[in-house]
Amino acid sequence: xxxxxxxxxxxxxxxxxxxxxxxxxxxxxxxxxxxxxxxxxxxxxxxxxxxxxxxxxxxxxxxxxxxxxxxxxxxxxxxxxxxxxxxxxxxxxxxxxxxxxxxxxxxxxxxxxxxxxxxxxxxxxxxxxxxxxxxxxxxxxxxxxxxxxxxxxxxxxxxxxxxxxxxxxxxxxxxxxxxxxxxxxxxxxxxxxxxxxxxxxxxxxxxxxxxxxxxxxxxxxxxxxxxxxxxxxxxxxxxxxxxxxxxxxxxxxxxxxxxxxxxxxxxxxxxx
Amino acid sequence: xxxxxxxxxxxxxxxxxxxxxxxxxxxxxxxxxxxxxxxxxxxxxxxxxxxxxxxxxxxxxxxxxxxxxxxxxxxxxxxxxxxxxxxxxxxxxxxxxxxxxxxxxxxxxxxxxxxxxxxxxxxxxxxxxxxxxxxxxxxxxxxxxxxxxxxxxxxxxxxxxxxxxxxxxxxxxxxxxxxxxxxxxxxxxxxxxxxxxxxxxxxxxxxxxxxxxxxxxxxxxxxxxxxxxxx
Numbered sequence: 001x002x003x004x005x006x007x008x009x010x011x012x013x014x015x016x017x018x019x020x021x022x023x024x025x026x027x028x029x030x031x032x033x034x035x036x037x038x039x040x041x042x043x044x045x046x047x048x049x050x051x052x053x054x055x056x057x058x059x060x061x062x063x064x065x066x067x068x069x070x071x072x073x074x075x076x077x078x079x080x081x082x083x084x085x086x087x088x089x090x091x092x093x094x095x096x097x098x099x100x101x102x103x104x105x106x107x108x109x110x111x112x113x114x115x116x117x118x119x120x121x122x123x124x125x126x127x128x129x130x131x132x133x134x135x136x137x138x139x140x141x142x143x144x145x146x147x148x149x150x151x152x153x154x155x156x157x158x159x160x161x162x163x164x165x166x167x168x169x170x171x172x173x174x175x176x177x178x179x180x181x182x183x184x185x186x187x188x189x190x191x192x193x194x195x196x197x198x199x200x201x202x203x204x205x206x207x208x209x210x211x212x213x214x215x216x217x218x219x220x221x222x223x224x225x226x227x228x229x230x231x232x233x234x235x236x237x238x239x240x241x242x243x244x245x246x247x248x249x250x251x252x253x254x255x256x257x258x259x260x261x262x263x264x265x266x267x268x269x270x271x272x
Numbered sequence: 273x274x275x276x277x278x279x280x281x282x283x284x285x286x287x288x289x290x291x292x293x294x295x296x297x298x299x300x301x302x303x304x305x306x307x308x309x310x311x312x313x314x315x316x317x318x319x320x321x322x323x324x325x326x327x328x329x330x331x332x333x334x335x336x337x338x339x340x341x342x343x344x345x346x347x348x349x350x351x352x353x354x355x356x357x358x359x360x361x362x363x364x365x366x367x368x369x370x371x372x373x374x375x376x377x378x379x380x381x382x383x384x385x386x387x388x389x390x391x392x393x394x395x396x397x398x399x400x401x402x403x404x405x406x407x408x409x410x411x412x413x414x415x416x417x418x419x420x421x422x423x424x425x426x427x428x429x430x431x432x433x434x435x436x437x438x439x440x441x442x443x444x445x446x447x448x449x450x451x452x453x454x455x456x457x458x459x460x461x462x463x464x465x466x467x468x469x470x471x472x473x474x475x476x477x478x479x480x481x482x483x484x485x486x487x488x489x490x491x492x493x494x495x496x497x498x499x500x501x502x503x
Contacts, residue, residue: 002380004278007293011385014297018360021305023352029312030332036317
């Protein structure tokens with residue numbers, strides 16, 4: 001007999017025991033290990049996804065911040081540039097103004113100096129001329145300078161030609177004020193009456209005459225009415241002299257001023 | 273000449289006896305259990321793992337996949353039974369390369385015991401899956417007339433399982449034994465290699481047939497539902 005029933009039972013039992021043993025030592029541990037690994041891989045993948053998403057988010061955030069920073073930097077830079085430009089302009093303006101002020105002050109000083117010099121020269125010349133004329137007249141005619149002045153004035157009145165005389169007459173007629181005769185000195189009654197006579201004779205009309213003393217005329221006499229003037233004074237000659245001197249000084253000043261102005265500013269006031 | 277290792281008895285006390293079949297089976301059980309224990313004792317749950325663990329994982333997941341391919345849902349539920357069938361028969365065949373070893377599956381007692389286990393397991397899994405009523409009803413389908421034929425089929429396929437495995441394993445062992453007496457060189461080696469192949473094929477056939485029987489027993493209701501679902 002090929003079948004031994006005890007062996008059959010024993011083998012069936014053995015097989016069942018083997019099933020239990022393998023279940024205990026093989027299938028369960030292996031399957032649980034595989035499950036754990038799969039779970040772990042799933043978790044890691046999920047983690048990786050989350051990290052990736054986070055990294056992406058951070059990247060975008062960083063990118064955004066970078067752009068913002070760039071914009072801010074550009075804005076700040078442009079602002080700083082603008083401010084620097086404005087500051088530069090302001091400083092240049094200030095420097096220009098200061099230079100202009102300095103230049104004008106210097107020119108003013110120069111002008112003042114020149115003016116003072118002219119005045120001194122004028123005064124001195126006037127005084128010299130006055131003294132010379134006085135001495136000369138006194139030596140020559142033996143009369144005072146004032147008398148000679150009044151004589152000259154009277155002669156001038158007589159010598160007035162038609163056009164000038166007409167203007168003077170119409171001015172006198174139009175003016176309600178009396179005729180003013182200004183002299184640099186105190187006129188004597190004789191001189192006064194000769195002057196009044198000459199005026200009346202010249203103009204051919206009765207008019208009230210007022211005498212005034214004006215020291216600035218420097219040895220002169222003049223008739224003034226309503227804008228018209230007839231007279232003689234050293235001041236006139238001196239004015240002419242002054243004019244000539246001025247022109248002379250201008251001619252001598254010009255090159256100097258030009259040379260100075262070149263070093264400071266090309267368009268300075270060279271005419272001064 | 274011995275046809276079965278049953279005849280080689282080491283110890284006997286009345287009905288009780290310890291023969292070569294039982295001893296070799298114990299040896300296989302010990303090897304399988306201790307080997308599994310040694311490998312699974314320090315299982316790695318990380319991505320890095322030992323090559324032995326890798327081998328076992330391939331074997332276990334491969335068996336699980338085969339069971340699933342047969343059509344059983346939840347293959348891990350049947351893995352204990354079907355997987356052990358395959359591993360026992362396969363290792364019994366594989367060990368034939370060891371001189372002096374005789375496969376316990378070359379004993380009709382062992383194959384009958386395994387077939388009886390399948391014979392018992394099929395209704396158990398069937399009842400678990402669809403209840404005792406549902407399982408018993410599968411015997412009278414499509415008509416009551418089929419009841420005796422179904423019962424005969426149940427018995428005959430169990431017998432066929434036992435005899436097929438026994439015949440193949442015994443014949444392999446016998447051929448090698450005969451060839452060793454006739455041409456001791458080369459041919460036994462070739463036949464041993466062939467025996468390994470047929471042993472593996474038999475292990476596969478036995479466990480796949482068992483899986484198919486279990487699947488048939490557990491899928492009766494599902495099979496009935498499927499046409500309705502289609503219509």
